[in-house]
Amino acid sequence: MQNRVKKDWKGYTLPGGHVEPGESFVDAVKREMKEETGLDIINPKLAGIKQFPIENGRYIVFLFKTEQFSGKVVSSEEGQMEWIDCSRLSEIDAVDDLDELLRVINDPELTEFQYLVNGDNWTVSMK
Numbered sequence: 046m047q048n049r050v051k052k053d054w055k056g057y058t059l060p061g062g063h064v065e066p067g068e069s070f071v072d073a074v075k076r077e078m079k080e081e082t083g084l085d086i087i088n089p090k091l092a093g094i095k096q097f098p099i100e101n102g103r104y105i106v107f108l109f110k111t112e113q114f115s116g117k118v119v120s121s122e123e124g125q126m127e128w129i130d131c132s133r134l135s136e137i138d139a140v141d142d143l144d145e146l147l148r149v150i151n152d153p154e155l156t157e158f159q160y161l162v163n164g165d166n167w168t169v170s171m172k
Contacts, residue, residue: 047081049124049140057129058140061106074109082126083119086111093149095142097160108150108158145169 046057062077064070071089078086088111095106120126129137134147142158149158149171159170 046129047124047126054140056140057137058143070107081121081123084114084116087113093156093158095146095158098162110150
């Protein structure tokens with residue numbers, strides 16, 4: 046888990062980042078994991094999608110997972126990295142939607158996590 050230091054997204058969450066122009070999604074997740082965690086991940090698989098509305102469109106996050114990696118965990122300017130056992134997740138100061146993200150990633154019946162906005166009211170839809 047990464048204990049993010051960014052002011053608008055603080056707390057423990059999954060590492061990630063942006064796709065560079067011309068870069069494949071798989072190559073992007075490998076690069077971002079190396080930059081933010083020091084790990085070389087092997088055979089990442091798409092595990093779901095998160096989306097939320099932004100002005101004139103929507104922001105889409107591809108959720109990948111893997112069980113194969115090499116290297117040692119290191120932290121970056123994005124935040125402190127540490128291994129956290131799943132049984133301890135309720136004890137940490139996590140970002141607001143970590144539980145929903147993990148549910149979509151780990152439940153083979155789910156594919157999508159979507160924020161729906163109606164005025165100031167944000168709700169979550171999972172399919």
